[in-house]
Amino acid sequence: MAPIVTSLASITRQFGIFAKSATSTLSGLTATGGVISDYTDGPAVYRAHIFTSSGTFSVSALATDLALPNNVDYLVVAGGGGGGGDEIGAAAPVGRGMGGGGAGGYRSSVSGESSGGGGSAESSYSVSVRSYSVIVGSGGVGGSGPNSGGTSGTASVFDNGGPNPIPSTGGGGGGSSSTNASPGGSGGGAGFSGPSGIHPSSPGTGTTNQGYAGGTGNSGGPGNDGAGGGGGGAGGAGNNATTPYGGPSSGGAGGLGLSSNIAGPTNNGIGAPGPSPGRWFAGGGGGGRGGSGGGSGGPYAGGGSANVSSPPSVSASGTYGTGGGGGGSGGQISSGVVSGGNGGSGIVVVRYQIGSLTATAKATGGLISFFGGKTIHTFTTSGTFTNTSGSPLSVEYVLAAGGGGGGYGSDGYGGGGGAGAGGVVYHPSFTVSTGAPNALTVTIGAGGNGGRGPGRAGTNGSNTTITGPVTVTANGGGRGTDEVSTGAQPGGSGGGSNYTASPGSATQPTANPGVPGITQYGNAGGNSGPYEGAGGGGAGQAGQNGVGGSVSAGVGGYGIQLPTTFRNPISSVGDPGTYGGGSAPTPGGYWIAAGGGGGGYPTPSIVGAFGGAGGGGAGGIAPGVPGASSSAQSGKMSTGSGGGGGSGGPAPAAPTGGNGGSGIVLIAYPS
16 A cells, blocks of 8 residues: 555655654644545655635644745635626527636646646745635526626635735636626626627636736628627636628637646546546636527536527536636527526635654545545545545545525515535445456536526436446435426425425435445425525425514524544635524534525515525525525535525515525545
């Protein structure tokens, strides 16, 4: 077996530094927060803290080994911009392609790499014993109304509120046929420009040392289809739509992202595949092409593909945890709305060189850490677990699927239903044989989209699977109810209802027939009140009902705590049990797979309910309540939790449902 790290005495000899003895207590700095990845790079031993949702990086002790610095490297990537959307009446002569969203700003201090927009790597960050607030930006929302541009992503920040914060700017939203693309970390792509200056649309500019500008759109001319430009990326500008006025057009490809090895030489636990080996971030969304035919090329490094507009469909979203831009819509010749893709959420990674570790890794794949005599492989993105020890390994594993999207709130049918959590599967002892032929393919389910309007219902979360000699599936969470015609859906845990619709049932408890040794978790969604949305089911509890007579929306069902094997005190995997505003039945953190809260309704003014403890998103707040513009909350990333239901009622309601949180897989074995 190959050691993942070496003893302190060995490390100091490699660095040419005298060590008094192999039992020396010298060490690197000590810190907590995020998901932990320990690895070697040549003679150096590093620890990386990966944040795919906001949290705290807390330094409790500085290095006592003079060979180890008290500086940290960082990668700070903001949320990507949403792609432009469109609506076209039946009389429109041609389709209209919209611009792709720009990637989130990209800043890096890793030696030998670069920052976005052609900038050099920045200086490392000197730390002291204190807490450093980490903000992970969310992706912008794709345009979904008449000629609507996508919204910009939000900023990611390391040491938010500190004396020297490191912020990255959110990616610019993609342009529509009458809305200019927004500037951002990388700029959004311009939409269909129209002939003779009709519907002018300009691309968005990028931010210095963070990203590039978006590309330009064009018109195909009479009888031909217009197209949008690609959103800018961290590593290159968005491409222009091809073919000038007078012929068929193609949307511009999204701008190239950048790769980073900040979490390890193979780095297969974060980011997205790109155009060459490595893990990539901050690619621009592709520009759409109107009428019949496909959208542009892409995705690049986490950027979203443009819409395939015949038949019309929602454009692809940027990959979560990469800051990729959402794809632009393709429009359509017939009537209806075609939405742009959402931007991908951002990521913050902090790493530093550490002292000795005596544990060994007996397998590859995911983010590797050591706790309680166990080696833990954490997958927040898809990958492969391969036993390299030469002997069979007895492993313990947990799977959580992606949470469902919360329901859309409406004036006539009340607050949207909260979404169900992804199903959870646990196995205490499973044997993995050695070598590549016996490797386990790990697929992480994405969270579902929140409902975005009448006829644009939310979606279920995607399944998380382990495929090998035996295939095990955690079912994606059910979406929350939008309105009577788009009821709640079954899922790992079911979605909550509203009005007269039925709640979604739980499919996880009876999944994986014939697989021995597993325990499965999932619960049904709650019933509406009828105007107040009900809570989505959680892995540990059914979604709560809305209370009739305009009393209260339903709270999402709480999740479950990870087994003690995975409760590493220096890691913030899962949720403390308070994200959605609820209270965990058992303190101590490490909660996953909670249901989303139901949306409120203004008769009288009913506040949207808390999400379930464990990462469930809170429901939207109805008009008339202080803070009434508050939107439904999305399920927390890498917990498999459901999104909250949107609020009901007229403006200033925030009717859009929250997105579901992505899933997670954890695998452990004796070190």
